[in-house]
Amino acid sequence: MNKKISPENILLISVKPEFAEKILRGEKTIELRKSAPKKVDIEDYILIYVTSPVKELWGICKINKIIKDNPVNFWNNHGSKTGVSESQFKSYYKTNKNAFGIELKEIRNFSKFSIELKHLKKAFPTFMPPQTYSYVKRNQINFGILKQILNKIEDKPIFNKGG
Template sequence: MSDPERAMLLSVHPRFATAILAGTKTVEVRRQRVAAPPGTPVLLYATAPTMAIVGMARIASVQVATPREVWSASRASAGISRREYDEYMSGATRASGLSLEEPITFEAPVTLAALRASASFHPPQSYRYLTSQDLREMAAVTSEAGAALRGALKDLAPA
C-alpha cells in the first residue's frame, strides 16, 4: 500500500491498551512482519470486554527479527512476562517489535457499536492498515467519540 495517509488499526487486550496509553508499555510485539514507517499513527482497539478504539499512538520504529532477538531488545518495554511472550511466539520464526510514542487517550472511546453504525467495521484479529478513506468513514461517527477520532486524525482524514 503506497497511501502516505495510512494509519494502523491495532487490536490489543484492554490491559495492554491501558499500559500503552499510560506510557508503561512502549513496545507492542507481533508474530508477523510489520512494515510501517516511523510516524505512522496507530489506533488502539481494545478487545472484549471493552470493544472500542480507546486511543492512539505513533510508531517510533519497528524491529523485525527472530522472536529471541525481539525479546532481547524489548523485554523491559513489552509489558509482558517471558512466559507470556514465549507462549505467544510459539512456532513463530519472525517477530516484530513496534516501538510506540506519543500516546493519546480518547476522552470518549469510539465503541464497536458506533463504528458499525457508521460503516461496515470489523476489528482485525491482529492489525490492519487503514487508508484515508477508511479513516474518513470511521470519523463520521456522530457522537463525542466521533469528534475525538476526527480531532486526533484531522491531518490524515481531511473532511
C-alpha cells in the same frame, strides 16, 4: 518499507484490555506481533481497538519504528518495553523464528471518550474488528467523529483537514 503506499493507510490493531491499559499508561511501548505490517511505515498512525468484552476504540498513536529480530535477541534488547513477562513472550513466539514489534510514540489516550463498536461502524462504514491488525484507508473514515474526540484530549488535532 515503501513510504509511497503508507500515507493513505492507518493501521488498526486489536489489543486485549490489559495490554491496552498498559499502552495508555506508557508501561508498554512496543506492541508485539507475529508478522510485521507492510502497508505502513514510521510516523504513520495506529488506532488502538480494545477487544471483548470492551469493544471500543481507546487510543491513537504513531509508529516510531518496526522491529524484527529473533525472539532471544528481541527479548534481550526490548523485553522491558513489551508489557509482558519473559514466560509470556516465550510462549507467544515459541514456534516463530522472528519476533516483530511496533514501537509506539505520541500515544493519545481517549478511553474516557471511547468510541463503542456501534459508533465505530458509523465513523468507519466498513469497520470490522481485526483479528490482529488491519488497514483503514483515510478516505474510508468519517473524521468528524474522531476529530471531536481528539479535540477533547489535546489542544491541536492529530489529523489536519487534508486527512
